[in-house]
Amino acid sequence: MPHREAAKANLKNLYRIFTVPEAPDSTLGHIDQAISRDVAGFLQEHVVALERRLEDIEEDFAESRIPETPAFVSDYTEFLKEKLVAQSVHTASPGFIGHMTSAIPYFMLPLSRIMMALNQNLVKVETSKAFTPLERQVLAMLHRLVYSGDDAFYERWIHDSEHALGAFCSGGTVANITALWAARNRLCGPSGSFGGIAREGLAMALQHLDCTGLAILSSRRAHYSLGKTADILGIGRDNLIAVNTDDRNRIDMADLRRHCQRLRDRGIRPLALVGIAGTTETGNVDPLDEMADLAAELQCHFHVDAAWGGPTLFSATHRHRLRGIERADSVTLDAHKQLYVPMGAGMVVFKDPAALSAVEHHAAYIIRRGSKDLGSRTLEGSRPGMAMLVHAGLSIIGRKGYELLIDQGIERALRFAAMISDDPDFELVTEPELNILTYRYNPATVQKALSTATEEKRRQINAQLDRLTKNIQKLQRADGKSFVSRTRLAADRYGGDTVTVFRVVLANPLTTEPLLESVLEEQRTLVSRQEIAPLVEKLQALTSA
């Protein structure tokens, strides 16, 4: 075939991949159906992960050259099945209780196909049309869940182009950054000859405010995104103050006040207090009402990171745990956590519809002044239509459905906590306030030895238990039947020693009690494994000595 003809043929093939297969019995139609079946098969399997070393998997993804010539979709799909799908983590498995992932409602899959196919860009109405009012509605619904405004309030603001009840974003980190960005720009807004921090920068703002720095105060259980926030916004991680917590991982108000006094003495102005509604590691809730009082006293921003715990507001039984959240200036919520939406859906809502004006921006070709374009008040630019899946969850599951999910999760956590407490081989380290708890393998004999040990001996035993916990967790992960995560926490009962613990998040509605029993049973069995035996022997030696 002469060169010109070949080029034409290539072009024709290329156009073909952009056109829609018209018949279900086309090649692409068949592949599509096969993928549907394979995905369903994968989701029906309840194994957590196949045992294969990451280093081995890396070999399948080692080529750094972009393939020169096109490949068949069918061949590529085979590659994906064998090398990617089979080597992925079953985050939806009922036995995967280590992180904030869960099974998601199956209807999310066909609906996400609509979202992907429409491929809207929410930055502007011209590329999203009905998706723009939909996203504004979702933000209003979550705003109402938190702040309980009345009909007149939402009628006034929901579709007002000059205001926004919040910002939709890719996740909780961007939500937290957005909240504190708006707070910073509000505190340091234009005044007199000062053009505002957005224009003149942080150093000029500090001069204008006559202070040496800004600080963000939160408990030491705060999510690591706050550290990034302090870094990015130019505030500095040293000015993110990690306040002590009480024996239930809630911010210690006396310590918070002491820090505020110290900052004042150093000429540093508190930008924001950040309360946590569902700490990432232990699922506890700060005394939000008391924090709101203090923020009012200090006249600073009050942000609540409810990325995890926000949906607790659906529950008539448990919503009181978040009392005071309605007094926050801004609240972060993650839809890809307890709203059961696929990954990539976070939100921040603001009490004051004018708050986001502090970060407003425009351009000549889009997000023009007065337009309804959502992009004028978001940190991100082009964004997908993920709000549609949140809308679907809220509509199909409904308030009552989410309430059931929340109530069941907390109940399940309480039952698992009781199971652990009753088991002589395990120690419950943090009790669940919501649906997260931590524990460790710690046989009754060792617990007894710990209770009477000298400080030095106690540290030695705990250090040995740490090694044991870490190794049990790794072995269990590698075996792939179930998965708990691990973290390190300061334990009051051990004089504040930091100990390594298993961390369990009970959000998957398919996780049953027998399965939780089997997780403990598996851990007990792992202790007798060859790889672990020397650790156990040393522990015994330590406690019998």
Add this chain to the structure above:
Amino acid sequence: MPHREAAKANLKNLYRIFTVPEAPDSTLGHIDQAISRDVAGFLQEHVVALERRLEDIEEDFAESRIPETPAFVSDYTEFLKEKLVAQSVHTASPGFIGHMTSAIPYFMLPLSRIMMALNQNLVKVETSKAFTPLERQVLAMLHRLVYSGDDAFYERWIHDSEHALGAFCSGGTVANITALWAARNRLCGPSGSFGGIAREGLAMALQHLDCTGLAILSSRRAHYSLGKTADILGIGRDNLIAVNTDDRNRIDMADLRRHCQRLRDRGIRPLALVGIAGTTETGNVDPLDEMADLAAELQCHFHVDAAWGGPTLFSATHRHRLRGIERADSVTLDAHKQLYVPMGAGMVVFKDPAALSAVEHHAAYIIRRGSKDLGSRTLEGSRPGMAMLVHAGLSIIGRKGYELLIDQGIERALRFAAMISDDPDFELVTEPELNILTYRYNPATVQKALSTATEEKRRQINAQLDRLTKNIQKLQRADGKSFVSRTRLAADRYGGDTVTVFRVVLANPLTTEPLLESVLEEQRTLVSRQEIAPLVEKLQALTSA
């Protein structure tokens, strides 16, 4: 039914939505298939949008209460079809040539189902496994596309847990912020008693560097995300210097040097020069090589925003236009633009694998030191597995396929430019360097009048043409057969007057020449529409007077 029984039944229904339908003839199976058909039907339609006022659409999304009770998936799907899908913008339509959207290869749809179903979280290996090496591979491939390192380089760095060749993110805005965040933290890194800007903040960093501010320099054609970046990072929008451009919308190097001198005089240190490879409004490329020289001279960071134009590197014919990009310290690329991946996939690659260490962070329960967790060097936290779809595009379309797409797009733009130039009713305002051009309706008689008019008269005529352009664009958008966007540009041929123009982006491979002819024809017809007539009359009066 007693209360307890009812609760049990509710729970059972709730669990059902989380389980996978086992038979294709289940209700959900039917809905799934129906959605596939509907989506295919929608994509086969080539209308751009239905004519309906946004205010009317808002009425369908006006309720701010979260629905109390669950709804059937089938009912909700009907709602979506009628109220959302039918009111969405057909961004994939060949006649939708106003923004940076395109038809995407159909295989992206079934493959995105795999991504959604696996619901991996790329922040850490424990929730992504094979997706982590896959994302690292994608970053390496794009890195190699830009920097052309050798095999040994990529073998050394591709899967190195202590380093990263780049960061995957939700889009170009986050990519640009990440690049300049890393640049800022590198310039202001720890040294001597100074703990570094990440810890101590921007004000202390300026003291340490002994300067009054930091500046980012780019042309006035830079993307608006740079303004957000300067704001968020605490640098201030006043310190984002908008440098003049030449008659081809490329940064004026002499003006850039003048600005650098002025900054020096004011004690402000240049943090970064930002070159643009594909300006958003006109698709031009800055003289990257010359900018790299100057950045080396100033010892500052050189970032290239190639969100749009990066994939031009696939083309043997056109890659020379980006000469010098390989000298950039960091480069932004958007996969959801010319890699034809669905919305939500941006990347920044760094020449130096150690560059992202400046923004490294850790936590106790994930992204621990030494782990391969990608989350330790990204602005975002939890992230979906979008890298899989980039991997699919690179594998299935291949380098040669992308080359064809790029070459065709540029050729199509050149042909459309010729069509406009040859047409007595239109004026080409900016010629295409890549695949973007701008033009306006401007009949030969008016063009002639403009060429001899006084300055005042010229401004009056241009102002009237602006009104005309704006109204034609709005009418065309409302009619929904085709769509061009509009923006405002300073036009050298009119003494720098800012004029309103139609903006056209030719990236959709399904856009044909006859369709482009019909776009012009439609605009010509719109001019005689009743709504427009008074504007045309006034224009005639102005030019005949």
